[in-house]
Amino acid sequence: xxxxxxLRQLAVVAIYLCLLGAMFFVPAARxxxxxxxxxxxxxxxMLVNHNxxxxxxxxxxxxxxxxxxxxxxxxxxxxxSLIPAHNIIHHHFGEDGLPDWADPKHARFKWNLxxxxxxxxxxxPITFDGTSRWGxxxxxxxxxxxxxxxSAFAFGLTGALLLWDFWTTLCFIMIPxxxxxxxxxxxxxxxxxxxxxxxxxxxxxxxxxxxxxxxWMNGGYHTIHHDHPTLHWTELKAAHEQEVAPKMHxxxxxxxxxxxxxxxxxxxxxxxxxxxxxxxxxxxxxxxxAVAQELHSNSTAAAAV
Numbered sequence: 001x002x003x004x005x006x007l008r009q010l011a012v013v014a015i016y017l018c019l020l021g022a023m024f025f026v027p028a029a030r031x032x033x034x035x036x037x038x039x040x041x042x043x044x045x046m047l048v049n050h051n052x053x054x055x056x057x058x059x060x061x062x063x064x065x066x067x068x069x070x071x072x073x074x075x076x077x078x079x080x081s082l083i084p085a086h087n088i089i090h091h092h093f094g095e096d097g098l099p100d101w102a103d104p105k106h107a108r109f110k111w112n113l114x115x116x117x118x119x120x121x122x123x124x125p126i127t128f129d130g131t132s133r134w135g136x137x138x139x140x141x142x143x144x145x146x147x148x149x150x151s152a153f154a155f156g157l158t159g160a161l162l163l164w165d166f167w168t169t170l171c172f173i174m175i176p177x178x179x180x181x182x183x184x185x186x187x188x189x190x191x192x193x194x195x196x197x198x199x200x201x202x203x204x205x206x207x208x209x210x211x212x213x214x215x216w217m218n219g220g221y222h223t224i225h226h227d228h229p230t231l232h233w234t235e236l237k238a239a240h241e242q243e244v245a246p247k248m249h250x251x252x253x254x255x256x257x258x259x260x261x262x263x264x265x266x267x268x269x270x271x272x273x274x275x276x277x278x279x280x281x282x283x284x285x286x287x288x289x290a291v292a293q294e295l296h297s298n299s300t301a302a303a304a305v
Contacts (some may be wrong), residue, residue, distance in 0.1 A: 005234050006057050009048040009217065012066070014039035016074055016176075017282040019248070023172035024161065030172055038172075038211075045074050047219050053082040053230050068146070069153045075184070076158055076177040078150035079144060085127045090188070091229055093197040100197075102188040103128045112271045119189045120182040161302065190261070191222045194274045201248040202275075206240065209255045213237065220257070223248060238286030250274055 001007070004104065020036040022029040049071045071079045085302045090102050106122045107115040135144050158177070161169040190205065197203045207213070207220030217233045231239060245253070252275070254260045259299040264272065 001057075001058055003232065003234070009051060010067075011064060012041060012044045012048050013074070016045045018071060020074075020173055020176060024168055027305045030168065035172060035175065038176040039179045042176040044215070045071060046180050046184035046304075047216055049079050050082070051076070051217065051233055052085070053087060055232060056087065067148060072150040072154040073157050074177065075181040076154050076174070077181055078147045078154065079129045080146040080150055081127070083143065084131050086203060087229065088134075089130065091144075091226060093203060101130045102185070104193040107189060109120040110270055112268055113266065113269060115193075116186055116189055116265050120185040123185060123188070136199065139295075171242070192245045193264075194272060195252060196275070201244055202252055204247070205252050205254060205260075206244070207254050207260070208240075209257065214258045223252075248273060248284070 001010075016038065019029075019034060021036055023038065043272060052064070052067060052071075057067060058064050068079050082176070085101055089098055090100050092098065102123050104115075104119075105226055107119045109115050109118065132145075134140070135147060141263065160175065161173055183266055190202060195203055200225060204222040204226055206222050207216075209220065213220045218236040219225075221231070221236040221244075223244045224236055225238040225241070228239065
């Protein structure tokens, strides 16, 4: 292992797999509490998956392969698909002429709750189709081999468990698997909805709360991650505070992840208008002034209603 701090990432994955194993083999563990814990740790394991696809945990190729197989089973999809879909296409925001497969604009419902609920159904087929086409390019045989091995392991093991005990697998293995994968896809719309991907410092929404980043292993500091994708998760907070926080639009720093979800998808019926950070930058207005003007406009509109 390259860094001792990454024992925490391994612990997250191990706890998730142990919870799945407990529910499958121990009838007393098949209850809502353990299921919810498995769903939580499944989602956290996808954050680990994101981290290790950018920066491998081990020097050993065999150890990294084994971890990817475990993560693939945990979310029931080949995690090497993140290389083209996330590391290459998403991180470029379309700057290389290839549209972002996970662009929030793919979800076009006026009712905002429908956007986040339906987002995985919209971008899932786009992502897997794009990944298949990307993998067929000459010279990418190692990617195809890894993708095929992870697919065979994830679907093969899940299929074997279904044959062994169909209903237990369906309810206590596949629900956490699907929740993990679909929640990971939803992070894209949460972190980039309403931002300006052409802006140097305002292309991502950051969740800067202490508890959120302790739980997410600093995954809330998303702008700095886009700028330095191989920066280790333990270094993200300091880099965010030094490079991003003084220059980003203040409205893109959210302290509470939960309150953001409630405010944006439950208390707001329609899709909010994008934050025009580029206009503020072009006009020379300070980000703080832009926020004040936006809040004043929103208050005036609310009073008119």
